[in-house]
Amino acid sequence: MALTIEESGRLAGLLAEHAERVVQRWTEVVAASLRGRLSQAELRLQVQELHRSMIEVGAEGLTDVQSERAAEVRAVLAELSRGRARQGFSATETAISIYALKDVLAELADSGDVELRDVIAFNALIDQMGLFTFETYVQTREGLIADQAEQLLELSTPVVKIWDGVVAVPLVGTLDSARAQVVMERLLQTLVDTGSPYAIIDITGVPAVDTQVAQHILKTVVAARLMGADCIISGIRPQIAQTIVALGIEFGDIATKASLADALRHVLRLTGVETARRHARREA
Amino acid sequence: MTAGVDLGPKAQAIGSDEDVVRVRQLVRTVAVAVKLSLVDQTKLVTAASELARNTLIYGGGGNAEVSVVDDGRRRGVRIVFADSGPGIPDLDLALTDGYTTGGGLGLGLSGARRLVDEFDIQTTVGEGTRITVTKWSR
Numbered sequence: 001m002a003l004t005i006e007e008s009g010r011l012a013g014l015l016a017e018h019a020e021r022v023v024q025r026w027t028e029v030v031a032a033s034l035r036g037r038l039s040q041a042e043l044r045l046q047v048q049e050l051h052r053s054m055i056e057v058g059a060e061g062l063t064d065v066q067s068e069r070a071a072e073v074r075a076v077l078a079e080l081s082r083g084r085a086r087q088g089f090s091a092t093e094t095a096i097s098i099y100a101l102k103d104v105l106a107e108l109a110d111s112g113d114v115e116l117r118d119v120i121a122f123n124a125l126i127d128q129m130g131l132f133t134f135e136t137y138v139q140t141r142e143g144l145i146a147d148q149a150e151q152l153l154e155l156s157t158p159v160v161k162i163w164d165g166v167v168a169v170p171l172v173g174t175l176d177s178a179r180a181q182v183v184m185e186r187l188l189q190t191l192v193d194t195g196s197p198y199a200i201i202d203i204t205g206v207p208a209v210d211t212q213v214a215q216h217i218l219k220t221v222v223a224a225r226l227m228g229a230d231c232i233i234s235g236i237r238p239q240i241a242q243t244i245v246a247l248g249i250e251f252g253d254i255a256t257k258a259s260l261a262d263a264l265r266h267v268l269r270l271t272g273v274e275t276a277r278r279h280a281r282r283e284a
Numbered sequence: 285m286t287a288g289v290d291l292g293p294k295a296q297a298i299g300s301d302e303d304v305v306r307v308r309q310l311v312r313t314v315a316v317a318v319k320l321s322l323v324d325q326t327k328l329v330t331a332a333s334e335l336a337r338n339t340l341i342y343g344g345g346g347n348a349e350v351s352v353v354d355d356g357r358r359r360g361v362r363i364v365f366a367d368s369g370p371g372i373p374d375l376d377l378a379l380t381d382g383y384t385t386g387g388g389l390g391l392g393l394s395g396a397r398r399l400v401d402e403f404d405i406q407t408t409v410g411e412g413t414r415i416t417v418t419k420w421s422r
């Protein structure tokens with residue numbers, strides 16, 4: 001427990017008595033630490049909100065941040081730190097918004113408005129509040145990172161139809177097990193949805209093809225074949241080709257091409273589509 | 285930007301799939317700094333990827349140390365992968381193409397040996413495995 005009921009009451013009284021001065025100084029200290037990246041008006045609103053909730057709860061007994069009665073204070077703190085995390089502020093900058101109150105209390109102690117013994121007790125509570133803010137901040141950031149990882153997984157694996165009966169999967173970046181799974185699912189579903197007999201897997205954007213990547217690609221090809229679709233692997237650059245040979249990976253009878261254009265031409269030839277180069281009409 | 289790259293030895297712990305990616309990026313940065321050709325860069329990065337994954341899957345995690353070596357005529361990149369896992373009981377078998385105990389293609393260790401210029405493996409059952417690979421610039 002950080003504070004006794006009496007101390008909590010004295011804190012609420014102190015904050016209420018010097019309300020204007022506390023809010024003013026608190027806002028100033030926070031503003032200085034954030035160096036103008038948040039407007040003074042917005043900061044003042046946040047500080048006022050926190051200040052108000054501390055007085056309200058403090059009057060009843062803000063003994064511990066984790067206590068049931070402190071739910072209101074926790075809500076305000078969580079709101080504040082979530083906002084900071086989303087706006088890209090650092091953990092320190094977020095915690096300072098709370099710890100700034102210590103500076104204000106110290107100033108009040110200097111002018112003799114509060115006893116030093118109380119300041120020490122109040123500081124323990126402010127420490128708790130700061131830690132809670134920090135925890136919420138980390139949770140929010142972790143949530144953001146998880147969301148982004150998921151979005152990246154979705155974004156980076158499009159399956160596009162490039163011709164009637166031909167779909168292509170341009171792979172970009174590292175192909176780990178999770179992404180390989182997403183790619184395979186997407187590709188197989190698209191094959192069903194579009195009724196395409198051909199799929200081109202383009203690995204131009206994959207920086208290194210090791211045995212794991214190769215195995216994922218091979219599994220995808222085999223799965224597509226089971227569904228009656230033929231796969232062509234394209235985008236094999238010279239350095240990748242040499243590496244694959246040295247590693248000893250065999251693609252067997254799977255057609256491979258250097259570029260996506262070659263792969264498409266190969267498929268069109270297989271399906272009997274004729275392509276002719278149109279000569280530019282000459283002006284008389 | 286080559287001048288700005290610190291060529292001292294760099295270590296990277298291997299404890300997750302993300303760390304395998306980090307090893308790969310680290311090796312690529314150093315390989316570019318010592319001016320390996322694009323093919324050699326790709327070969328070394330691929331070998332590092334295989335060995336790092338082996339360290340993770342079979343060695344139960346460990347660490348990789350990447351350093352620049354110089355024999356007076358040319359420069360190269362040396363990577364040491366060390367783990368304190370179960371070790372490899374039959375090295376010849378483990379270096380056979382297509383042999384795997386983990387459901388992979390069975391080409392990682394043997395393939396990595398073909399991708400680099402120097403390959404040294406020290407393993408003791410119950411104590412761990414230490415693999416040193418070097419790729420020289422041409």
